[in-house]
Amino acid sequence: MFLRLKSLLPGFAFVVLTGLVAYLVVVPIVLLIWGGFKPDGLVTSSGFTLSNYIDLYSMKRTYALMLNTVIFAAGSTLVSTFFATLLAWFIERTEIPCKRWVRTAVIAPMAVPPMLIAMSWVLLGSPKIGFFNLLLKNIFGLKTAPLNIYSFPGMIFIQGITLVPGAFLLLSFAFRNMDPVFEDASAASGRGVFTTLHRIVLPILRPALLAVSILTFMVSMAVFDIPGIIGLPAKIKVLSLQIYLAVMDPEGIADFGTVSALSSVFFVAILLLSYLYYRQTRTASKFATITGREFKPKMMDLGRWRYGALAFVGLYVLFATGFPLAILFWTSLMPYYASFSLERLHVASLNNYRTILDYPRVLMALENTFIVALVTAAAVVFLATLVSWVIVRSKFRARKLLDVLSVLPMSLPHIMLGLGLIYVYLTVKIGIYGTIWIIVIAYVTSYITYGTRMLNSTMYQIHGELEEVAQVSGASTIRVLRTIIVPLMAPSMFGLWIWVLIGSIRELSAALVLQSYKSLVLSTVLWSIWEHGELPKAATLGVIAVVFLFSVMAVGQMLSRRFELFTGKR
Amino acid sequence: MRSGNRVLAAFLVSTMTLCSYMVANAASSTLDKVIEAAKKEGKVVTYGSYTPDEAKEIQGTFNNRYPFIKFEHVTMGASDVTNRVLLESRSGTAGADVAVTGAPMAIPLVREQFLRQVDWASLGALPSAIDTSWGVTVATVTYVLAWNTKLVSQADAPKNWNDLLNPKWKGSVGIWVNPNPFSDLVSAWGEAKVTDYLKRLMQNAPVVMRGGGELPARLAAGEISVAIVIDQTLRPVVESGGPIQWVWPDPLPVERVVATLPKLARNPNAGMLYALWLSSPEGASVYEKVTWRGNVFVPSAPIAQKTRGKKYSFWPTDKLDARAAASKRFIPIITP
Numbered sequence: 001m002f003l004r005l006k007s008l009l010p011g012f013a014f015v016v017l018t019g020l021v022a023y024l025v026v027v028p029i030v031l032l033i034w035g036g037f038k039p040d041g042l043v044t045s046s047g048f049t050l051s052n053y054i055d056l057y058s059m060k061r062t063y064a065l066m067l068n069t070v071i072f073a074a075g076s077t078l079v080s081t082f083f084a085t086l087l088a089w090f091i092e093r094t095e096i097p098c099k100r101w102v103r104t105a106v107i108a109p110m111a112v113p114p115m116l117i118a119m120s121w122v123l124l125g126s127p128k129i130g131f132f133n134l135l136l137k138n139i140f141g142l143k144t145a146p147l148n149i150y151s152f153p154g155m156i157f158i159q160g161i162t163l164v165p166g167a168f169l170l171l172s173f174a175f176r177n178m179d180p181v182f183e184d185a186s187a188a189s190g191r192g193v194f195t196t197l198h199r200i201v202l203p204i205l206r207p208a209l210l211a212v213s214i215l216t217f218m219v220s221m222a223v224f225d226i227p228g229i230i231g232l233p234a235k236i237k238v239l240s241l242q243i244y245l246a247v248m249d250p251e252g253i254a255d256f257g258t259v260s261a262l263s264s265v266f267f268v269a270i271l272l273l274s275y276l277y278y279r280q281t282r283t284a285s286k287f288a289t290i291t292g293r294e295f296k297p298k299m300m301d302l303g304r305w306r307y308g309a310l311a312f313v314g315l316y317v318l319f320a321t322g323f324p325l326a327i328l329f330w331t332s333l334m335p336y337y338a339s340f341s342l343e344r345l346h347v348a349s350l351n352n353y354r355t356i357l358d359y360p361r362v363l364m365a366l367e368n369t370f371i372v373a374l375v376t377a378a379a380v381v382f383l384a385t386l387v388s389w390v391i392v393r394s395k396f397r398a399r400k401l402l403d404v405l406s407v408l409p410m411s412l413p414h415i416m417l418g419l420g421l422i423y424v425y426l427t428v429k430i431g432i433y434g435t436i437w438i439i440v441i442a443y444v445t446s447y448i449t450y451g452t453r454m455l456n457s458t459m460y461q462i463h464g465e466l467e468e469v470a471q472v473s474g475a476s477t478i479r480v481l482r483t484i485i486v487p488l489m490a491p492s493m494f495g496l497w498i499w500v501l502i503g504s505i506r507e508l509s510a511a512l513v514l515q516s517y518k519s520l521v522l523s524t525v526l527w528s529i530w531e532h533g534e535l536p537k538a539a540t541l542g543v544i545a546v547v548f549l550f551s552v553m554a555v556g557q558m559l560s561r562r563f564e565l566f567t568g569k570r
Numbered sequence: 571m572r573s574g575n576r577v578l579a580a581f582l583v584s585t586m587t588l589c590s591y592m593v594a595n596a597a598s599s600t601l602d603k604v605i606e607a608a609k610k611e612g613k614v615v616t617y618g619s620y621t622p623d624e625a626k627e628i629q630g631t632f633n634n635r636y637p638f639i640k641f642e643h644v645t646m647g648a649s650d651v652t653n654r655v656l657l658e659s660r661s662g663t664a665g666a667d668v669a670v671t672g673a674p675m676a677i678p679l680v681r682e683q684f685l686r687q688v689d690w691a692s693l694g695a696l697p698s699a700i701d702t703s704w705g706v707t708v709a710t711v712t713y714v715l716a717w718n719t720k721l722v723s724q725a726d727a728p729k730n731w732n733d734l735l736n737p738k739w740k741g742s743v744g745i746w747v748n749p750n751p752f753s754d755l756v757s758a759w760g761e762a763k764v765t766d767y768l769k770r771l772m773q774n775a776p777v778v779m780r781g782g783g784e785l786p787a788r789l790a791a792g793e794i795s796v797a798i799v800i801d802q803t804l805r806p807v808v809e810s811g812g813p814i815q816w817v818w819p820d821p822l823p824v825e826r827v828v829a830t831l832p833k834l835a836r837n838p839n840a841g842m843l844y845a846l847w848l849s850s851p852e853g854a855s856v857y858e859k860v861t862w863r864g865n866v867f868v869p870s871a872p873i874a875q876k877t878r879g880k881k882y883s884f885w886p887t888d889k890l891d892a893r894a895a896a897s898k899r900f901i902p903i904i905t906p
Contacts, residue, residue, distance in 0.1 A: 044660045129792050232747060233777045237905065245905065248748060253652050253678040335810035337787035360622035419653065426661035512650065517642040528621045528645045533783025533806040
């Protein structure tokens with residue numbers, strides 16, 4: 001009897017896990033889709049209509065919008081994947097110096113809310129006031145500005161590099177988990193460094209590269225800050241901007257019907273991309289690089305390419321991290337938003353840093369933020385580990401359903417996620433409405449996709465033989481997870497934890513919708529300051545967030561040396 | 571005969587005085603009841619766009635008069651206020667006691683009868699603050715033509731609407747993506763004239779931006795030279811020494827900001843007391859001092875005095891549906 005029950009345990013656990021993910025994901029998705037069939041877009045309204053979809057998809061400009069969005073998202077994906085791949089390879093597989101600092105510098109911009117990054121780039125690349133343009137005009141005596149961020153290429157470039165940190169995190173762990181035997185074999189047969197990268201390394205990392213590409217594509221479709229701050233003045237409209245315009249409908253309530261109808265595009269896109277991902281990765285063993293054989297990642301000697309690599313990494317860090325953060329810091333020292341100028345140095349001060357802690361309830365916001373971020377990060381890592389293991393390793397037929405469920409949140413604009421949760425927890429009165437716990441649920445739902453894509457990629461790299469051997473020796477499922485899978489995945493889990501922690505600190509849309517008097521978090525404080533026009537104070541919070549991230553990374557580096565999380569030693 | 575006229579005049583004056591006294595007394599008596607009930611409630615939950623530090627100052631001044639009320643304020647934008655109150659009311663959950671929002675934003679709540687109808691006059695509210703029974707005007711949104719003083723001299727600066735059509739401002743005018751200022755202008759000009767103006771303005775290639783603090787910030791930085799902005803949004807930049815000056819145009823677009831009382835409020839009397847105070851000359855004065863958002867319908871308010879003589883262009887509350895319809899027609903002109 002006991003043995004029979006024990007044999008049913010994995011199936012029961014699978015049902016519970018799938019049920020939990022389904023609850024987190026399906027409810028807001030259904031509310032979103034069903035809302036599209038309501039006259040005002042809210043599921044609580046009476047009536048049924050197809051007009052939201054018909055009106056939207058019968059307009060020519062909807063298709064022009066979709067084309068713009070695809071171009072923008074594809075371009076941003078190319079930019080971010082290109083830089084992230086090369087940076088991850090240089091840092092994890094080659095002998096470039098100062099890796100720890102470079103790694104931290106690449107990730108640092110992740111701590112800054114995207115709207116602040118966008119405003120920093122205005123001060124760098126605006127034709128009228130941008131630092132780069134003013135400098136180049138002065139040096140070369142130009143009459144017109146050579147750079148213009150208010151263009152499709154400008155938008156694509158800036159969006160692309162803002163996505164590099166997340167893509168880099170995912171790819172760096174994938175590179176770290178690669179047994180160098182493949183590169184050694186390539187070198188032994190006389191192939192050069194870049195041929196090895198192109199013909200051997202990248203194909204093996206296909207799951208990770210696909211995951212990165214899909215994630216950055218979907219994020220580029222959904223995020224609003226760059227399209228809002230740079231695209232709107234440039235008259236370049238994409239889907240996320242159109243959703244924003246629908247939300248600020250002059251009738252007093254957002255046009256949720258149009259928001260739902262527009263969001264269906266994301267829904268279809270994520271399903272198509274997930275199918276593509278599944279087709280490309282279904283033979284998991286092809287991508288296994290972690291086997292029973294111990295290995296230590298070997299650092300490649302770049303030879304004559306060393307200085308080129310250093311220049312590439314150095315220039316990237318300077319332009320993607322150095323300048324934007326420097327301008328952010330400059331803005332935080334100013335009394336009002338202003339471009340860099342030596343003439344303004346005399347008004348620079350630390351006043352904003354002195355007064356920011358006087359902001360009402362900022363300490364409560366800090367406390368709430370840390371609780372939300374820590375709990376969300378832990379929950380996402382826990383859930384994503386289990387989900388990835390089931391998707392990649394288990395034989396349950398319904399694991400594809402779990403896979404699909406775990407990517408669906410990418411199709412949800414965060415404002416709709418927030419509203420969906422308000423509706424649910426106003427109906428199911430379990431006392432979390434108006435508390436930080438409803439915010440935690442929103443964040444866990446929205447980050448589960450990134451978590452599972454990241455950990456799936458790592459899971460594909462772990463050969464199944466390791467678990468098989470343990471199971472043949474009599475180890476239980478839980479023991480296999482605890483003693484084999486988790487230690488091998490620890491670096492990726494740690495990277496995910498950091499990403500979700502930082503993302504939770506800066507996440508805004510859902511928090512704005514769900515906030516209450518007692519559940520104020522840092523991002524809503526920042527929004528309040530921003531909307532009020534106090535950009536320098538908002539920049540101050542951005543700088544503080546970066547310092548916090550540097551501290552977390554420094555602690556992480558210390559822990560990694562202690563527990564070999566980053567060395568990849570097996 | 572002359573003595574008869576004198577008697578009649580005396581009778582009329584004393585009757586009017588008595589009536590005024592009785593009305594004031596009645597209002598005072600009604601208000602007293604509200605105050606007593608508010609004392610028992612002791613708390614007000616407010617939703618509105620003013621920030622926590624602004625709320626601290628405004629509500630602190632209120633507490634000088636009514637120290638028995640504690641506040642919980644949640645800062646959110648106007649449409650978020652509507653969404654939140656709508657969802658809470660539909661689910662039967664009490665949330666805000668006072669929801670401060672633009673009058674047009676409150677219409678969905680009015681349609682579903684989620685707001686209390688109040689006889690504000692009987693409470694002694696200023697007649698000019700009363701346009702409807704479901705809310706009382708506590709402030710107004712007004713628009714200015716602003717310019718960067720380092721880029722534009724006082725002499726060259728735009729002083730009125732048609733000045734912005736001058737080709738010298740091509741590519742240098744910042745406007746909000748929201749059509750609100752133009753929707754409010756319809757009341758004075760009519761929709762055909764506003765549509766024509768907007769189309770001509772768009773030929774001058776204005777730079778369309780998100781509103782809030784972004785427009786004034788980019789104006790101060792010099793990315794644009796002139797802008798149509800909400801006057802209140804200039805405050806942080808100007809107080810920090812930003813190089814901005816402005817004029818109120820004529821006609822002056824005005825939108826009422828109303829304090830509304832959701833029916834499910836847990837502290838209805840405390841909420842009513844706070845809303846009433848906000849609409850009073852004292853409340854309006856503090857609100858304007860702290861937020862720069864004044865109330866042109868309060869004659870003693872600084873903004874009313876600064877804009878005296880301008881034609882206020884605003885929609886009566888019972889015509890706000892027509893305003894929303896006009897707004898929808900303007901949006902594709904601003905963002906085709």
